[in-house]
Every structure is written in structure tokens, then in C-alpha cells.
Amino acid sequence: MSDASREPAPKLTLEVRDLHKSFGGQPALRGVDLVVPEGTTCVLMGVSGSGKTVLMKHIMGLMRPDRGVVLVEGEEVAKMDEPALNQMRRKLGILFQANALFDSLNVFDNVAFPLRERTKMSEPDIMKTVNETLGKVGLSHAATRFPGELSGGMQKRVGFARATILQPKILLYDDPTAGLDPLTTAAVNEIITTGKQQLGATSLVITPDVASAFGMADNLALMHEGRVVEYGPPDHFRQSQHPEVKAFLRNWLRRRSAQATPPQA
Numbered sequence: 326m327s328d329a330s331r332e333p334a335p336k337l338t339l340e341v342r343d344l345h346k347s348f349g350g351q352p353a354l355r356g357v358d359l360v361v362p363e364g365t366t367c368v369l370m371g372v373s374g375s376g377k378t379v380l381m382k383h384i385m386g387l388m389r390p391d392r393g394v395v396l397v398e399g400e401e402v403a404k405m406d407e408p409a410l411n412q413m414r415r416k417l418g419i420l421f422q423a424n425a426l427f428d429s430l431n432v433f434d435n436v437a438f439p440l441r442e443r444t445k446m447s448e449p450d451i452m453k454t455v456n457e458t459l460g461k462v463g464l465s466h467a468a469t470r471f472p473g474e475l476s477g478g479m480q481k482r483v484g485f486a487r488a489t490i491l492q493p494k495i496l497l498y499d500d501p502t503a504g505l506d507p508l509t510t511a512a513v514n515e516i517i518t519t520g521k522q523q524l525g526a527t528s529l530v531i532t533p534d535v536a537s538a539f540g541m542a543d544n545l546a547l548m549h550e551g552r553v554v555e556y557g558p559p560d561h562f563r564q565s566q567h568p569e570v571k572a573f574l575r576n577w578l579r580r581r582s583a584q585a586t587p588p589q590a
């Protein structure tokens with residue numbers, strides 16, 4: 326920490342300190358500490374049930390901690406009343422497993438929805454903004470199609486366009502590539518990286534796709550049994566001697582090579 330006096334400390338967009346949460350006496354979070362500096366992407370990894378989604382829900386203010394704090398841009402989420410929570414959520418672009426697109430609205434209207442609901446923008450301005458956004462995600466040709474007529478990857482891109490149309494400063498992704506084929510997964514990962522570059526956004530991403538995680542993260546965090554047990558840039562992770570990191574990466578490599586090996590007759 327000797328450099329601290331020379332370099333200004335990075336601004337922390339997300340800050341989680343000693344976060345605890347139990348359900349019916351069963352601990353899900355056992356003292357999570359995590360920081361995401363402004364403009365960076367942090368990828369949360371960890372086996373199923375390690376607490377990743379519960380942590381994300383605390384950041385969105387959907388769950389209240391038993392102990393500890395979550396700060397979004399320095400403001401404590403648990404102390405926010407409904408209006409303050411709503412205001413805070415406007416800073417968030419949220420992209421979850423289920424895209425939650427409106428099936429009865431076409432692509433244009435899905436993407437326009439936040440602008441119509443939350444701004445006083447005129448229809449001509451909405452048209453311009455939505456068309457620009459659709460262009461950025463390569464969907465200009467699909468504006469009049471309905472979600473049911475799109476591939477999974479296209480639906481993700483619509484979801485991304487809708488989540489980012491208000492230019493949120495913070496993007497939260499929970500398993501955005503779930504169920505997608507490798508090509509579409511690569512496209513979604515690119516979108517996440519583009520989101521960071523184009524919006525300068527701070528991102529927190531949950532993904533089981535370790536290869537993607539290493540590709541997109543400024544920092545990785547491994548959750549294990551309700552705690553972040555290792556945190557740092559990809560190179561730090563590759564060299565980590567932490568037993569849980571080694572076990573996690575070993576398991577991932579084993580699964581990956583099993584998938585690559587054709588089944589024996």
C-alpha cells in the first residue's frame with residue numbers, strides 16, 4: 326500500500342463490506358467484501374449456490390442485509406427509501422438470464438420502452454436514439470420483428486440495447502450467455518466489452534463461462550460458500566495459489582476437456 330500516498334485512490338462505484346445474509350438460519354452470504362472501481366468490469370465466479378445472485382440482489386436493493394453494507398456510488402443501499410431506490414436503479418442497466426423482453430412489443434418498441442416510461446423525450450428523438458442504439462448492436466434490420474421471431478443471441482442484443490438505452494453508469498449482468506451457443510456467446514461477450522468502451526460503464530458480471538470471464542474482466546472475484554475468497558486481475562488469478570481458486574480452475578478445465586472429447590462407443 327506504499328503507493329497509496331502517490332496515486333489518487335480510484336473512485337469506487339460499487340462497494341460491499343462484510344455483507345451477511347441468511348435464509349431460515351442458513352447462511353448464503355458470510356461476510357462478502359468486494360469493490361468495483363469506476364469504469365472497470367468485475368466478473369464474479371463461483372460454483373452454484375456460492376451466493377453470486379444473492380449478492381447482486383443486495384446491490385439492486387432487492388434484498389436487505391442482515392449485517393454489513395452495500396454502497397452504490399458512496400450511498401448505502403439499505404438506507405434508501407423507495408424514491409431513493411428508484412433513483413439509484415435508474416443508474417443501473419440490468420441484464421439477467423431471462424431477457425424479460427415484452428413478447429407483444431416489437432424490437433423497436435422494446436428498446437424504446439425505458440425512454441417512453443422514464444423520460445419526456447419526443448417521439449422523433451426516441452426514434453433517432455433507438456435507431457442509433459439498434460445500429461450499435463447490429464439489429465437495424467430487425468426493428469419491426471417480435472422477440473419470438475429472434476434467435477437467442479438476437480434477443481440478448483435487444484435486451485442489452487434496452488438495458489443501456491438510458492446510458493446507465495452501472496451495468497449488472499447475471500449469466501448473460503446462459504444457454505447460448507459458442508458463437509452467440511462470443512457476440513454477447515463482445516457486446517459487454519463494447520458496453521464498457523462506449524458507455525464508460527462500471528460492470529459487474531456473473532458468468533459460469535470462465536474463458537469469457539478472463540477475457541472481459543479487469544478484476545475477477547471468486548465466491549465460495551458466501552465469501553469472496555480471491556480477487557484481482559486475470560494474471561493474479563492465473564497465478565493464484567489459493568486452494569479454492571486452484572480447485573475451481575481445475576474443475577473448469579476438466580469439464581472443458583470432457584466436453585471437447587467425443588463420447589466413447
Ligand SMILES: Nc1ncnc2c1ncn2[C@@H]1O[C@H](COP(=O)(O)OP(=O)(O)OP(=O)(O)O)[C@@H](O)[C@H]1O
Nearest residue numbers: 348349352353371372373374375376377378379380
Ligand atoms: N430467496 C431465497 N430464499 C431462500 N434461500 C435462498 C434465496 N435466494 C437464494 N437462496 C439460497 O442462497 C444460496 C446462494 O444462492 P445464489 O442464488 O446466490 O447462488 P449462485 O451462486 O447465484 O448460484 P447459481 O450459480 O446456481 O445461480 C443458495 O443456497 C440458495 O438456495
